[in-house]
Amino acid sequence: MKSEYDVIIVGAGPAGSLAAKTAAENGLDVLLIEKRQEIGDPVRCAEGVGKVGLQEFVEPDPKWVSADIKCARIFSPDGTMVELSEKMAGNEVGFVLERKIFDRELAKLAAKAGAEVQVKTQATGLIIENGQVCGITGKQHGDDFTARAKVVVAADGVESKVGRWAGINTTLKLKDIETCAQFLMTDINIKPNSCDFYLGSKYAPGGYVWVFPKGDREANVGLGMLASHYKGKHPIEYLREFVADKFPEGKILETIVGAVPVSGMLPKLSTDGLVLVGDAGHVSDPITGGGIINAMSSGKIAGNVIAKCIKNGDVSAKALSQYDAEVREELGKSLDKNYKIKEVVTRVSDKTMDVAAHSLQGVNFENVTITKLVKEIVTRNPALLKELVGLI
Numbered sequence: 001m002k003s004e005y006d007v008i009i010v011g012a013g014p015a016g017s018l019a020a021k022t023a024a025e026n027g028l029d030v031l032l033i034e035k036r037q038e039i040g041d042p043v044r045c046a047e048g049v050g051k052v053g054l055q056e057f058v059e060p061d062p063k064w065v066s067a068d069i070k071c072a073r074i075f076s077p078d079g080t081m082v083e084l085s086e087k088m089a090g091n092e093v094g095f096v097l098e099r100k101i102f103d104r105e106l107a108k109l110a111a112k113a114g115a116e117v118q119v120k121t122q123a124t125g126l127i128i129e130n131g132q133v134c135g136i137t138g139k140q141h142g143d144d145f146t147a148r149a150k151v152v153v154a155a156d157g158v159e160s161k162v163g164r165w166a167g168i169n170t171t172l173k174l175k176d177i178e179t180c181a182q183f184l185m186t187d188i189n190i191k192p193n194s195c196d197f198y199l200g201s202k203y204a205p206g207g208y209v210w211v212f213p214k215g216d217r218e219a220n221v222g223l224g225m226l227a228s229h230y231k232g233k234h235p236i237e238y239l240r241e242f243v244a245d246k247f248p249e250g251k252i253l254e255t256i257v258g259a260v261p262v263s264g265m266l267p268k269l270s271t272d273g274l275v276l277v278g279d280a281g282h283v284s285d286p287i288t289g290g291g292i293i294n295a296m297s298s299g300k301i302a303g304n305v306i307a308k309c310i311k312n313g314d315v316s317a318k319a320l321s322q323y324d325a326e327v328r329e330e331l332g333k334s335l336d337k338n339y340k341i342k343e344v345v346t347r348v349s350d351k352t353m354d355v356a357a358h359s360l361q362g363v364n365f366e367n368v369t370i371t372k373l374v375k376e377i378v379t380r381n382p383a384l385l386k387e388l389v390g391l392i
């Protein structure tokens with residue numbers, strides 16, 4: 001490792017690797033560090049992505065695609081099923097990835113573009129001079145080091161500390177954190193090309209259960225619930241109950257817990273010499289908690305903007321705020337809209353979800369937007385207007 005780079009990127013998730021790849025492609029001298037000894041492992045993700053979103057950044061490769069998804073099925077609290085075709089199923093289906101391989105491949109692409117990659121290397125602080133971030137302090141294999149950079153990228157995920165070290169407020173309200181638990185299960189009866197979602201307070205208050213297939217009889221079975229809905233029972237306890245109910249015969253190969261920001265993006269994503277990307281900047285989707293594609297998108301934008309700023313010799317907060325503007329342009333509208341939808345949906349009662357699901361039986365979902373869907377439900381059930389009006 002050298003003592004000086006153009007850019008140091010902290011965290012080799014999808015956001016960090018795309019930022020590193022893009023910055024290196026722009027001819028910058030890039031260091032990408034990852035605190036874990038293996039990039040992509042352990043996986044803290046249900047691994048669902050939309051095909052269209054993914055293909056903007058990387059060509060799908062069978063070695064990191066676990067399942068090709070054709071539809072999504074949503075089960076209301078009383079078990080009524082609403083089936084959405086691939087076209088309608090939204091951003092979180094398309095492929096179920098194998099992130100242990102996917103994340104590593106993205107880091108390989110960054111390396112191939114010229115970035116230096118260092119694992120088991122943790123940032124422990126920032127070098128800040130006259131208010132300007134100029135590098136990091138860190139630990140590698142137990143030894144302390146310092147490395148200087150014109151720009152540091154915080155790609156350190158939901159538990160991000162790097163932004164906070166630079167004085168950016170990254171605190172999340174309890175109602176804006178989805179706390180999650182997940183089992184990788186085998187020997188279970190699933191529909192292999194369908195991503196299934198279960199709603200209702202019995203299974204996941206203020207959230208949902210997902211069953212994302214990873215093979216004929218294997219799936220990520222997990223749930224996320226808003227931390228504000230926590231009443232003494234942990235997500236993993238809800239998950240155990242769900243599994244006992246739906247997959248009593250299944251075997252658990254992996255258990256994970258984690259969290260996703262569902263707040264919408266931070267008001268400020270950059271400061272002097274620093275930008276925040278991916279979950280560190282809270283760009284994950286407020287409804288689903290899906291963050292892989294938005295992480296890649298923000299990483300790519302960061303790589304390009306940083307390259308321009310460095311070429312212009314200006315990495316001040318003002319110059320780097322171009323990154324905020326471009327991320328807002330790319331993702332802001334949908335994150336704002338989905339945040340508003342989340343605020344309504346997480347308050348909808350089980351009964352209303354059941355009534356809505358009943359009324360959607362027989363509806364052809366091709367070419368239907370969420371707004372049209374909600375209007376359809378309200379037209380069929382005028383009494384629900386008050387509860388669902390925020391969605392129209």
Ligand SMILES: Cc1cc2nc3c(=O)[nH]c(=O)nc-3n(C[C@H](O)[C@H](O)[C@H](O)COP(=O)(O)OP(=O)(O)OC[C@H]3O[C@@H](n4cnc5c(N)ncnc54)[C@H](O)[C@@H]3O)c2cc1C
Nearest residue numbers: 011013014015035045046047048123157258278279291292
């Ligand atoms: C249970 C669960 C299920 C999910 N399911 C989905 C899904 O199906 N689809 C979807 O799109 N999204 C899903 N998400 C969200 C998705 O995983 C994230 O949005 C995505 O990984 C964000 O990418 P990132 O690069 O910003 O952060 P991460 O992927 O979290 O990467 C951050 C990296 O930074 C490293 N790091 C942290 N601190 C330091 C440090 N100080 N020094 C060096 N390295 C550091 C970490 O080890 C990590 O590798 C899920 C999340 C959870 C918790």
